[in-house]
Amino acid sequence: MVRVRFAPSPTGHLHMGSARTALFNWLYARKMGGVFILRIEDTDLRRNVDEAFGAILEAMRWLGLDWQEGPYYQSQRLHLYREVVKRLLEEGWAYPCYCLPQELEERRREALKRGEKPMYDRHCRDLSPKEREKWEKEGRKPAIRFKVPLEGKTSFRDIIRGRIEFLHQEIEDFVIMRKDGIPTYNLACVVDDHYMEITHIIRGEDHISNTPKQILIYNALGYPIPQFAHLPMILGPDKSRLSKRHGATSVNAYRDMGFLPEAVLNFLALLGWSPGGNREIISREEMIEEFELEGVKRHPAVFNMDKLIWLNSHYMKTSPPSRLAHLALPFLKREGLIKEGDYPIEILERIMPLVQERAKTLEEMPRWTDFFFKQEIEYEQSAVEEWLRDELHRKLLLLAKEVLAVLEPFTKENIEVALRGLAEREGVKAKEVFHPLRVAVTGRTVSPPLLESLAILGKEKTLQRITQALKYVG
RNA sequence: GCCCUCGUCAUCUAGCCAGGUUAGGAUACAGGCCUUUCAAGCCUGCGGCGGGGGUUCAAAUCCCCCCGAGGGCACCA
Numbered sequence: 001m002v003r004v005r006f007a008p009s010p011t012g013h014l015h016m017g018s019a020r021t022a023l024f025n026w027l028y029a030r031k032m033g034g035v036f037i038l039r040i041e042d043t044d045l046r047r048n049v050d051e052a053f054g055a056i057l058e059a060m061r062w063l064g065l066d067w068q069e070g071p072y073y074q075s076q077r078l079h080l081y082r083e084v085v086k087r088l089l090e091e092g093w094a095y096p097c098y099c100l101p102q103e104l105e106e107r108r109r110e111a112l113k114r115g116e117k118p119m120y121d122r123h124c125r126d127l128s129p130k131e132r133e134k135w136e137k138e139g140r141k142p143a144i145r146f147k148v149p150l151e152g153k154t155s156f157r158d159i160i161r162g163r164i165e166f167l168h169q170e171i172e173d174f175v176i177m178r179k180d181g182i183p184t185y186n187l188a189c190v191v192d193d194h195y196m197e198i199t200h201i202i203r204g205e206d207h208i209s210n211t212p213k214q215i216l217i218y219n220a221l222g223y224p225i226p227q228f229a230h231l232p233m234i235l236g237p238d239k240s241r242l243s244k245r246h247g248a249t250s251v252n253a254y255r256d257m258g259f260l261p262e263a264v265l266n267f268l269a270l271l272g273w274s275p276g277g278n279r280e281i282i283s284r285e286e287m288i289e290e291f292e293l294e295g296v297k298r299h300p301a302v303f304n305m306d307k308l309i310w311l312n313s314h315y316m317k318t319s320p321p322s323r324l325a326h327l328a329l330p331f332l333k334r335e336g337l338i339k340e341g342d343y344p345i346e347i348l349e350r351i352m353p354l355v356q357e358r359a360k361t362l363e364e365m366p367r368w369t370d371f372f373f374k375q376e377i378e379y380e381q382s383a384v385e386e387w388l389r390d391e392l393h394r395k396l397l398l399l400a401k402e403v404l405a406v407l408e409p410f411t412k413e414n415i416e417v418a419l420r421g422l423a424e425r426e427g428v429k430a431k432e433v434f435h436p437l438r439v440a441v442t443g444r445t446v447s448p449p450l451l452e453s454l455a456i457l458g459k460e461k462t463l464q465r466i467t468q469a470l471k472y473v474g
Numbered sequence: 475g476c477c478c479u480c481g482u483c484a485u486c487u488a489g490c491c492a493g494g495u496u497a498g499g500a501u502a503c504a505g506g507c508c509u510u511u512c513a514a515g516c517c518u519g520c521g522g523c524g525g526g527g528g529u530u531c532a533a534a535u536c537c538c539c540c541c542g543a544g545g546g547c548a549c550c551a
Contacts, residue, residue: 009551044550101549108548117476118547143549161479170477170547178549185551208478209546232480233544241544267486270500274487278499297487299480300544307486307501317514358513368512419510434510446512 002034003199006067007189009041010052013250014059016303017204017234017242020268024231025202026065027269027291037196038070041189043182045075059251063261064284072196074188081183084191084221085144085176093220094176096142097124098135119172120145141179146187146216148173154212159200159229159293166212174213186210190217193226202229202293205300229293232272233300242303254308258331258362260319263312271301281314313360321352328352328365335366337373347372350456354448368448372457377443377465379472384439388473393436396426400437401466410459412451419451440469 006022008014014022029036038060042048057071074081088094097120108118125147127135135142148171155165176187183191189210193201208230218225236246248254254264266282269275275282275290282290316324325348332338332348355368371377379388387393403418404410419437423430438450441462447453454462 007551011551041551047550097549099549104549112475115475119476120548145549158479164478166478172547175549180549182549184549189551204545205479206545207551210551230479235544237485239543270486272486276488278488280486280500297480301487302485304485304501310501313514355513357515360513416510429510431510438511442511444511448512450510 001199002029002032003037003197004029004034004202005037005039005070005193005196005198006065007039007041007192007203008056009044009047010056011044011047011049012052012055013252014056015242015249016251016254016268017249019059019063019065019251019264020234020271021202021204021231022060022065023063023265023268024273024291024293024296026067027287028200028202028293029068030288031291034199035068036066037072037198038067039072039192039196040070040074041185042073042075043185043188045182055250055252059255062255063251063265069196072192074183074192077188077192078182080195081177081188081191082181085183085187088146088176088217088220089144091220092147094144094146095125095127095173096132097145097173097175098127098132098140098142099123100140117170120174122173125173143175143179144177145173146176146213146220148213148216154215156211156215156225156228158208159227160296161230161298164208164211166209171212171216176217186213187217190214190221190223194218194221194223198226200227200229200293202231205230205233229296232297234271235300235302237302239300239302246303247305258364259308259312260315260327260362263308263315266311266315267308270307271303272297281311309360313357316359316361317357319356321349321356324352324356325349328362331362331365332369332373335370337366337370347456351448354452354456358448371442371444371447372453377441377468379439379443379469380445383443383445384473386445387436387439388469392428393432394470394473396422396428396433397436397440397466397470399426400433401463401470404454404459404466405463407459410455410462412455415451415454437466441465 004025006025008018026036028034040053060067085094089096104120107121111121112118124142124145149168151168153165153167155163158164174186175184177183211228215225234242236242238246242249248257251264255261262284265284269282269287270280273291273296275286325345328348329338329345333340338344351369351372355365359365359368388397399422400419403422404415407414407418419433420430423433434450435445438447439445441450441454441457
């Protein structure tokens with residue numbers, strides 16, 4: 001039985017890179033009929049951010065990445081880690097280190113100055129019982145370090161990258177438990193992965209160098225070693241690791257910018273992996289069906305905002321209007337176009353087909369639809385100058401008002417016949433009638449399709465807008 | 475500085491493992507068609523195997539060197 005986990009630390013919102021890691025874990029679990037576990041790595045109390053806990057779960061749910069076990073919290077499992085550390089100590093796999101942070105820092109700097117790797121110099125590795133006693137008497141609390149073999153190497157097979165090996169001389173005696181009794185990442189991670197019976201560790205490439213350390217711990221403890229798969233990093237346009245300075249990085253931020261969860265998911269799936277057969281649009285079900293760890297790319301991928309936007313517009317176009325109406329609602333409210341308790345949802349559902357292939361994100365919805373809701377519309381000056389100022393267009397607008405006034409019922413088809421008829425009688429092209437009318441009703445030269453818009457707006461409001469516009473330029 | 479990993483259009487990628495089509499698709503960009511505006515859609519164009527050696531009848535694909543990029547080097551995760 002495949003068991004995988006996603007183990008974020010609650011130091012901020014769910015990052016897009018982490019979300020991709022979560023997705024690949026989730027996909028693999030689904031594909032293999034396994035279990036997806038959520039574990040919160042909150043052992044660094046100082047760095048924990050209260051709101052991060054909720055934000056991460058929220059983002060996971062929004063993406064639809066549901067977990068079967070957890071969330072487990074490492075901060076509630078400290079007793080477990082302490083037991084394990086005690087055992088490592090007793091069996092000689094670890095030792096107490098009494099060095100002070102300043103001392104370590106100084107020695108690191110010196111090593112660097114000598115052109116050496118800034119590793120711990122194993123100062124306390126072979127302390128005599130007497131020396132230890134001396135430090136203890138002085139009241140120094142030790143950190144516990146793992147005793148890395150002085151020679152030899154540790155290697156493992158990465159599902160994505162193949163064989164990777166590290167010389168033990170390149171690995172320092174890393175801390176497994178801090179002096180305050182809280183375990184560090186590498187220890188807690190191994191213990192949890194073991195007790196949670198994780199079979200495949202799928203995580204970011206930034207963990208490759210942690211892997212040999214963890215394998216050393218697995219071996220010391222006699223734990224079976226799981227499979228590893230290290231995913232490539234996600235980069236910003238400047239090819240450095242994707243971070244805040246590249247703009248929004250959290251899943252929640254993209255949600256708030258009006259992206260659909262399926263678009264984000266599809267986008268993330270394409271970062272480092274691709275389905276067979278030249279396809280870009282891929283559903284959650286297809287992803288599960290076709291996902292393979294072996295097919296994951298080895299090189300880092302640049303976050304391509306244009307592609308995300310394109311995917312989003314695709315899902316906007318293909319979403320049922322009723323769903324889109326509900327999704328757009330918060331954005332319209334945010335702009336004050338719709339008030340609390342006043343949800344003309346059925347009108348929204350009629351409007352959606354007109355704008356869903358135009359707006360690329362939900363955030364653009366207000367701009368496309370505001371004229372449906374506003375009492376007073378604002379005119380774009382250049383639009384007025386171009387289409388309302390001159391004699392001919394004012395006359396056509398007035399005539400349009402007259403033919404529309406007698407239309408019954410006020411449907412798209414009837415409006416079209418009336419306006420085209422008018423243009424023909426006046427010997428002008430249809431657009432000479434449409435454009436002024438568009439500016440009069442929407443205030444802009446760019447809008448959703450005019451005829452459908454008028455039909456939804458209704459006869460009364462349409463005539464009102466024309467009157468207002470004529471007054472405005474008259 | 476040391477260690478690890480990686481390198482196909484501007485970007486995401488197919489092809490590489492099992493050498494043999496004009497190196498395919500998508501986004502972006504440019505142009506065209508359609509059209510009441512803007513989009514969408516359709517068509518066309520632009521554009522790449524990091525460099526150099528080697529093996530071979532044949533190299534994006536196998537080997538070596540160089541260059542470049544990313545990651546790691548915490549009592550963070």
